[in-house]
Amino acid sequence: MATPNVSHSVTLRVELTNQPGTLGRLTTAIGEAGGNILGVDLVEVDAATIVRDITVLSGDPEHAERIREAAEGVPGVHVRSLVDRVFRLHAGGKIEVRGKTPIQNRDDLSMAYTPGVARVSLAIAQRPSLVHRYTIKSNSVAVVTDGTAVLGLGAIGPHASLPVMEGKAQLFKEFAGIDAFPVPITAPTTEALIEAIAALEPAFGGINLEDIAAPRCFEVEAALTSRLDIPVFHDDQHGTAVVVLAALRNACRVVDKKLEELTVVIAGAGAAGVATAKILDHAGVGRIIVADRRGAIFSGREEFTGEKAWLAEHTNPERRMGSVGEALAGADVFIGVSGPGVITAEDVRTMGTNPIVFALANPDPEVSPESLEGIAAVVATGRSDYPNQINNVLCFPGIFRGALDAHAMVITEGMKLVAAEAIAAQVTDDELSPSTIIPSVFNRSVAPAVAEAVMREAIREGVVRHAIDD
Numbered sequence: 165m166a167t168p169n170v171s172h173s174v175t176l177r178v179e180l181t182n183q184p185g186t187l188g189r190l191t192t193a194i195g196e197a198g199g200n201i202l203g204v205d206l207v208e209v210d211a212a213t214i215v216r217d218i219t220v221l222s223g224d225p226e227h228a229e230r231i232r233e234a235a236e237g238v239p240g241v242h243v244r245s246l247v248d249r250v251f252r253l254h255a256g257g258k259i260e261v262r263g264k265t266p267i268q269n270r271d272d273l274s275m276a277y278t279p280g281v282a283r284v285s286l287a288i289a290q291r292p293s294l295v296h297r298y299t300i301k302s303n304s305v306a307v308v309t310d311g312t313a314v315l316g317l318g319a320i321g322p323h324a325s326l327p328v329m330e331g332k333a334q335l336f337k338e339f340a341g342i343d344a345f346p347v348p349i350t351a352p353t354t355e356a357l358i359e360a361i362a363a364l365e366p367a368f369g370g371i372n373l374e375d376i377a378a379p380r381c382f383e384v385e386a387a388l389t390s391r392l393d394i395p396v397f398h399d400d401q402h403g404t405a406v407v408v409l410a411a412l413r414n415a416c417r418v419v420d421k422k423l424e425e426l427t428v429v430i431a432g433a434g435a436a437g438v439a440t441a442k443i444l445d446h447a448g449v450g451r452i453i454v455a456d457r458r459g460a461i462f463s464g465r466e467e468f469t470g471e472k473a474w475l476a477e478h479t480n481p482e483r484r485m486g487s488v489g490e491a492l493a494g495a496d497v498f499i500g501v502s503g504p505g506v507i508t509a510e511d512v513r514t515m516g517t518n519p520i521v522f523a524l525a526n527p528d529p530e531v532s533p534e535s536l537e538g539i540a541a542v543v544a545t546g547r548s549d550y551p552n553q554i555n556n557v558l559c560f561p562g563i564f565r566g567a568l569d570a571h572a573m574v575i576t577e578g579m580k581l582v583a584a585e586a587i588a589a590q591v592t593d594d595e596l597s598p599s600t601i602i603p604s605v606f607n608r609s610v611a612p613a614v615a616e617a618v619m620r621e622a623i624r625e626g627v628v629r630h631a632i633d634d
Contacts, residue, residue, distance in 0.1 A: 168200040168221035169549075173249045174228045176218045181240035182211065190238050194220055197234035198227060219249070258330045259337070259346075296369065296571060296629065305344040305370040305564055307332045308361050310351050312377035313400070313435075316526055322348035325375060332374060332399075339611045340561035342568065344372070354380050358387045365392050369568050372560065373398040378434045379470050393629075395567040395575045401439035403556035406563070406580050407602070408440050408499060408522060409447055410587035411554055414601035415497075415542045419518040427451040427495045427516070431488045431530060432502035433461060438471045440499060441479055443584070446577050452479040453495075455488040489514075496520060500530030509535040518542075524554050542598045551599035558587050558605060562614025569615060570622040571629035579621045586610075586617040 166172075180186045187204075194201055200221040207215040218235075222228040228246065236243045267273055274280050288294045296302045311325040329346030336344035347364065351357035361371060361384070371394065373385055381398055388396045397403075416423060426449050430437050433456040441454050454461050454475050461468070462483040463476045484491055489511040492498055497520045500506055507530055512519055518541035523529035526546040533543050533550050544552035563583050567575055590603040590610050603610050622628050 166223040166227075168198065168223050168227075170202075170221060171250060172222045172224055172228060173202065174220055174222060174231070175247045175249055175252075176220060176232060176235055177207065177244040177247070178216055178218055178235060179242040179244055180214045180216065182209070182214050183240060186238075186240045187214075187216070190218070190235055190241050193234045193238045194218065194231055197231045198223065199231040199234075215244070254327055254330075258327075259333050293629065295366075300343060301367060301369045303341070303343055303568060304368050305336060305342055305372050305568075306347045306361075306364050306368040307336070307344050307372045307374055308347045308349060308364070309373070309375040310349055310357050310380075311375065312380065314375045319377065322350050329374060332372070335557050336372075336561055336564065338561075339557060339608075340565040340615065342561065342564055354383050358384055358391075361388055362391055365394060368394065370395040370397070370564050372564065373400075375400065376435075378438075381435050382438070382471050389574060393573045395564065395572055397560065397563065397575050398435065398439075399556055399560050401435045402443075402575075402580055403559045403563075404436040404501065404524070404554070405439040405443040406559045406584045407554050407556060407587065408524075409443050409581075409584035410558070411522065411544055411552065411602045412444070412497065412499075412520070413584065413588040414591050414596060415520045415544075417596055418598055418601060419520065419541050421496060421518070424448050424450050426497055428453070428497040428499060429488065429491045429495045430454045431498070431500045431506045432456070433472055433475060434501070436501040436524075438475065440501065441475060443577070443580060445478060446581060447584070451481075453484055453491050454479050455491055459487050460484050460491045498522065498530075500524055502530060504528035504530060506530040509539055512536055512539050522554065542601060544601065552601050553605065554602065555605045558603065558610055559583060559614065562586070562611040563618050565611060565615035566618025567622060570619040572619075572622040572627055573629055574627050575618075576622070576625055576627055578625055579618045582617040582621045583614045586613045589613065 191201060202221055203219040205217040207217055220231055222231055232243055232246045235241055267276055284298050307329045309325045309329055311322040312319045314320050314325045314328055325348045326346055329348055333344035333346050336342040349357060349360045351360055376384060385396055385398045428444060428449055430441055433454050437454055441452050444452055460480055461475045462480040468476045489507050492511050493514045494516050496516050499522045501524050503525050512521060520542045521536060521540045522544045523531050524546040529545050533545060536543050544554050546554050587610060590607060590613060591600060
């Protein structure tokens with residue numbers, strides 16, 4: 165059974181006889197069933213009964229049901245209902261649209277809608293660039309998926325992806341003030357998906373691609389980037405890569421190593437693995453070895469196509485062979501973007517001095533962080549219950565905020581590099597430690613710092629739309 169956690173928290177509405185000891189017996193039963201009580205609230209009371217809401221952390225739905233049965237078995241207790249708090253939070257969706265100006269009388273209506281709005285539409289028809297000033301396009305991002313690689317759930321489809329896309333849209337608003345809209349798309353082919361997303365361009369200032377399986381994700385992003393004049397960003401690739409680079413910069417400060425001196429082994433040659441290899445290459449990392457299910461990738465191993473062909477050409481110049489574990493011998497850094505159990509603590513022991521381990525698979529890392537105590541100098545994961553969480557929310561809100569503010573038409577490699585530097589800089593010298601190489605996702609200084617760096621880099625590179633006159 166998993167450790168009780170808020171992702172599986174429930175609220176039991178219980179009716180208790182109004183007698184001393186009933187509540188105590190109930191809480192004891194819940195504890196003995198493995199539940200962690202988060203709160204006890206009074207709902208109603210009369211001479212004979214007391215109704216309370218008991219909020220409990222459980223390990224999974226089956227555990228929650230066992231807790232309910234344990235509560236029901238206490239003399240003088242009746243469980244009226246059990247509500248899953250996560251499902252209750254999602255009821256009716258997590259986001260909404262609100263007007264920015266009130267419509268309280270005829271004058272308001274005449275300016276916000278007809279007839280006044282016609283003048284704005286005609287102005288845009290005459291000068292299309294004005295759409296970026298006088299519509300939501302200036303501050304909007306489409307969060308687009310085909311539902312083929314949702315979280316760690318796989319190809320669950322566009323409908324089932326919608327709660328995840330809503331959550332992403334909510335994060336855009338919370339951390340960067342961007343109006344993002346979830347857009348799951350049913351597309352039988354890659355070409356159909358590209359056409360569907362391209363058709364969204366008039367309404368949005370940017371496209372955030374999400375949870376699209378490889379290799380389709382590479383084709384979709386490349387096609388849209390070349391076709392559209394608004395930023396296109398596949399967060400599963402580049403968001404992960406940017407935050408990994410930021411964390412690696414600070415990990416190097418902890419162990420007193422330089423990027424150009426590192427040998428980095430990456431487990432996983434999918435979207436995140438390829439993007440991470442590319443950004444580390446652009447950042448000047450000394451040696452990069454990427455491994456897929458068949459082992460280390462190198463030129464000549466086989467006839468590679470697509471992104472793996474790039475990996476074969478640009479990484480592992482010494483053509484090291486063997487499994488991920490074998491490739492780790494003498495390496496400085498392990499970055500896992502694959503699955504659980506890929507390496508062992510013994511593999512990490514073969515690495516160079518003060519090894520850095522980023523085991524980012526969710527929910528189960530490539531190697532247990534507990535097993536690396538006393539072996540690895542720095543450990544990061546993708547989970548919030550361990551130190552050094554590599555979380556894309558540190559990246560994508562600020563990158564899009566900066567791109568939109570600069571009127572950027574594309575997100576370049578340079579913009580990603582400065583984003584990583586800005587994230588890393590939010591960890592001060594006083595804060596830096598083996599357990600603090602990356603800022604908290606709730607650090608409100610991160611997104612503005614990333615946005616500022618990205619905006620300046622976009623302007624420096626000249627990838628911005630000309631200023632719009634009033």
